[in-house]
Amino acid sequence: GSFGEYRSGHFHAGLDFATGGVVGKPVYASLPGQVVRVRASGVGYGRALYLEARDGRTLVYAHLDAFDEPLASWVAAVQDSSGEYEQDLWPEPARFRVRAGQRLGWSGRSGTGSPHLHFEIRRGDVAYNPLLAGLTVADTVAPVFRRVALMAVPSSAGRRGPTIPPVLDCSGGDT
Numbered sequence: 359g360s361f362g363e364y365r366s367g368h369f370h371a372g373l374d375f376a377t378g379g380v381v382g383k384p385v386y387a388s389l390p391g392q393v394v395r396v397r398a399s400g401v402g403y404g405r406a407l408y409l410e411a412r413d414g415r416t417l418v419y420a421h422l423d424a425f426d427e428p429l430a431s432w433v434a435a436v437q438d439s440s441g442e443y444e445q446d447l448w449p450e451p452a453r454f455r456v457r458a459g460q461r462l463g464w465s466g467r468s469g470t471g472s473p474h475l476h477f478e479i480r481r482g483d484v485a486y487n488p489l490l491a492g493l494t495v496a497d498t499v500a501p502v503f504r505r506v507a508l509m510a511v512p513s514s515a516g517r518r519g520p521t522i523p524p525v526l527d528c529s530g531g532d533t
Contacts, residue, residue: 404468423466
């Protein structure tokens with residue numbers, strides 16, 4: 359999924375990375391920082407980790423199958439002691455420092471249907487397009503035009519040009 363695409367009732371605030379339909383791909387920290395929030399839920403982002411980078415941005419990694427240690431044990435202890443799976447945890451500052459490239463957990467399908475990794479970049483409550491923040495994604499699929507809408511533009515004399523259909527269907531034939 360791409361940034362800003364409309365989803366029922368909201369705009370997608372991050373990028374979704376396919377994992378080939380499998381659960382369990384390692385997920386690594388993009389930048390150094392500290393874990394500021396950890397969620398475990400059966401809906402929404404599922405298992406999600408919020409990493410505050412040194413420059414103040416928050417990186418969100420969601421739909422994880424599992425957290426890596428020491429987060430996994432910490433979350434499990436809180437769940438066991440409370441008797442509740444659903445958790446929204448805010449660890450004390452600097453408890454879980456993270457290096458760039460450190461494994462955070464494994465991709466999954468928690469809170470959603472198909473396995474993938476959801477990734478966001480935020481500053482405060484504002485989501486930013488990761489593709490404009492240095493992340494690159496190879497685009498190897500050529501666009502396909504299925505329909506084209508045309509509008510007549512008035513000529514300089516105020517006359518309209520020839521009548522053309524407002525929508526051309528490009529799905530068949532040699533077009």
